[in-house]
Amino acid sequence: MYWLYNFLLLMYWASLIPVLIYRLIHEEGFYQRIKQSIGFLPDELKKKISDRQAIWVHAASVGEIVAASPIVREMRREHPQEVIIVSVVTATGFRMAHKIIDGADGILYFPLDLPYLTGRILNIIKPKIIVLVETEIWPNFLRIADKKKIPIMMMNGRISQRSVSRYRLITFFTRHVLSSIRIFCMQSRIDAQYIIDIGADPNKVIVTGNTKYDQTYGIVTPEEKKRFLSELGFAEEDYPIMIAGSTHKGENGSVYKAFFEIRKKHPRARLIIAPRYIYQSDPIRDEGRKFGFTMVKRSEMQAGKVKEEHYDGVILDTIGELGRVYSLGDLVFVGGSLAHVGGHNILEPAAHAKPIVVGPNMFNFVEIYDLLSSRGACVMVKNEDEFIQTCVNIVDDRQLAESMRRHCIEIVQENQGATRRNLAELQKILDELHLWR
Numbered sequence: 001m002y003w004l005y006n007f008l009l010l011m012y013w014a015s016l017i018p019v020l021i022y023r024l025i026h027e028e029g030f031y032q033r034i035k036q037s038i039g040f041l042p043d044e045l046k047k048k049i050s051d052r053q054a055i056w057v058h059a060a061s062v063g064e065i066v067a068a069s070p071i072v073r074e075m076r077r078e079h080p081q082e083v084i085i086v087s088v089v090t091a092t093g094f095r096m097a098h099k100i101i102d103g104a105d106g107i108l109y110f111p112l113d114l115p116y117l118t119g120r121i122l123n124i125i126k127p128k129i130i131v132l133v134e135t136e137i138w139p140n141f142l143r144i145a146d147k148k149k150i151p152i153m154m155m156n157g158r159i160s161q162r163s164v165s166r167y168r169l170i171t172f173f174t175r176h177v178l179s180s181i182r183i184f185c186m187q188s189r190i191d192a193q194y195i196i197d198i199g200a201d202p203n204k205v206i207v208t209g210n211t212k213y214d215q216t217y218g219i220v221t222p223e224e225k226k227r228f229l230s231e232l233g234f235a236e237e238d239y240p241i242m243i244a245g246s247t248h249k250g251e252n253g254s255v256y257k258a259f260f261e262i263r264k265k266h267p268r269a270r271l272i273i274a275p276r277y278i279y280q281s282d283p284i285r286d287e288g289r290k291f292g293f294t295m296v297k298r299s300e301m302q303a304g305k306v307k308e309e310h311y312d313g314v315i316l317d318t319i320g321e322l323g324r325v326y327s328l329g330d331l332v333f334v335g336g337s338l339a340h341v342g343g344h345n346i347l348e349p350a351a352h353a354k355p356i357v358v359g360p361n362m363f364n365f366v367e368i369y370d371l372l373s374s375r376g377a378c379v380m381v382k383n384e385d386e387f388i389q390t391c392v393n394i395v396d397d398r399q400l401a402e403s404m405r406r407h408c409i410e411i412v413q414e415n416q417g418a419t420r421r422n423l424a425e426l427q428k429i430l431d432e433l434h435l436w437r
Contacts, residue, residue, distance in 0.1 A: 001173045005139055009114060033091060036109040039120035049106045049125055054083040055426075056127035058110060060136050061093040063345060066323065067156045068133045069100045070214040070419045076103030078423065079430075085125065092319055099320035113138040122148060129429055132181070135159045135195070139177045146180035151429050155422045156211045157186040159194045160342060160364040167198040175199030182429060185422050188367040208425070209418030210368065212347045220327035220352070228328055231301070232314050238268045240330035240395040243354075245322055246276045246344040247335035251359075252284050254338055254384045256291040258391040259313075266395065271295070271313030274322045276335060276344070281317040288313070327352045330401065331394050337361050337380075338387065343369070346378060351412050355394050355404035357381060371415075377407035 023030045032042070041050075055075065059068040068086065075084060086101055087110040088094045097107045111121040118141045130145055130152045145152055159167075167174050178184075178200045185208040186192040192205050220228075229236060242262065244255040252273060259271045271293070273284055281297055288295040293312040298321070300306050301314070316322060326332060332349040334356060336342060342364030349356050356378040362369040372378035379394075381387040394401050 001176070002139065002143065005173075006114065013112070029091070033094075033109050037112050037117075039111055039117050039124070041108060041121075041124065045106050045108060046124065049083060049085050051124075051126050052083040053128040054085045054105070054125055055079070055129055055131065056085050056087065056125060057104075057131045057133060058087045058136055059093065059097070059133040060088060060110070061090040062096045062319070064088075064133045064136070065093050065096045065100065066215060066345070066348075067211050068097075070211050071131070071133065071155060071422060072101050072103045074419050074423055075426070078427075085127075095319045110138075111141070113140045115140050115144065118144050122150070128433060129153070129426070131155050131426065132157075135163070137174070137177060139173075142177055142180045151433070152181045153425065153429060154181055154184045154186075155426075156208075156418065157184050157195060158188075158191050158210075159198070161194075161366075162342065162364070164194045164198060171197075171199050183425055185425055187418075190367050206425070208421040209415060210347070211418045211422060212345065213351075213412055213415045214417070214419040215323070215347075215351065220324055224324070225327055228325060232272070232298075232328075233296075233301070233311070234270050234328070235268075238270045240266060241270045241272065241328050242331045242333070242391070242395075243272045243274070243326060243329035243349070244333045245274045245326065245335060245349065247273055247284075247333075248276050248339040248341055249280065251335050251338045252287055254387055255333060256288060256293060257384065258333075258388045259293070260291055261388055261392050262395055265392075269395075272316055272325065272328070273313065274316035274325070278317045278319075281315050284315055323348045326354060329354050331355055331357070331391060333357045333387075333391070336364075338384070346372060347412070350377060350408040353405040353409040355379075355401045356408070357387065357390055357394070359387065372408070372411060375407040375411060377404050377411060379404075 057068055057072060059065045072084060083105050084103060085106040086097055086104045087108050088097055089110050111117045122144060127150055130150055132154045133156055135157055184195050184200055184205045186195060186205060187210040189207055192207050196202050196205055242259055262269050275281055275284055285295045294308055295313050295315050296306045296308055296311045297315045297317050299317050316325060326349045332354045334344050334346050336344045338359030340361050343358060343362035346356055346368060350372060358378060358380050360380060360382050373380060379390055381390050
């Protein structure tokens, strides 16, 4: 089966050659990204991590980096002598890792999952253990690491319903791939069952919780909050501040409609939209004009390019800020839920004790949503009309908003500790390695 996988992978990359050439010419930093992905590390990084028996933590993109942040932080505290490296797949993940991960000795791009390239990078780094954050299943990487007798574990494991549906079609293959993983530390009982359904050995699967409950983005001091408000051009008396995080195409119109209704009663209301994909920022700004709103981009504010003296809101087109900017909100909508995407991380606004509204499509975060909604901390709406009315109700009813805030912080505090449970499993493997040697 691996031969077919490798053939399809080669065909896929071959089809992308024109795109890759274009990006090499036009995209700053893309050359270094490709160079690392085929196993050529910068000399300075190579000296730091080559042949050092590192703990290798792999986190694909922004969401996984957020989950990896408390893991690496505590790993560094408990193992100050160890070399720790973090690998990512995407450019946004790479930038995010540099922003929020302090304890790593090196941050690099994950190799393309082809046998020679994967073998090359494993021979350079020679890790003592590999930690996969969430569900990063790369068949050649896992197979070759297993052949080299490098222990592999999964931390903060999560698998979406959509991914399970796809993997079930090739369970005969995924069963073999997953056999190389020593232990699966899954976020929830649902994730545990999903990973078993696609071929993981049930005896290797445990539930340890979600490390995102342990993330420190919930800690924003009053001074930092004032600074954020000032940088965005907002005043402390502006109310409410509505934040729409990780929005997708088709959702921003609903956000503007809700904000339009809120503005009728609250003329000092402000809006922050953080698109899931930054390239959507300009269309979002144009769409705002249709509703009579002037929106400015955060990146242009930072560059001193904003000419408007008065504006209604900010488009957060930057990397790594949303988790802390949520602290400013009086009402938070988490995107990917009105659109049929499956939702996004609702723990970030919950950690800041914010009233949360989501659409009907939260199938990628079922257990977290169930927990928050069962206590009234998060409200799911069925359609655009219900979304608009719910947003208006929350900002008008201060008592309701306060109740939602209180339940959010209670839930987050009650569920902290997943990082500690994950690292306890890591320690067991490290202890075994020490005994073997």
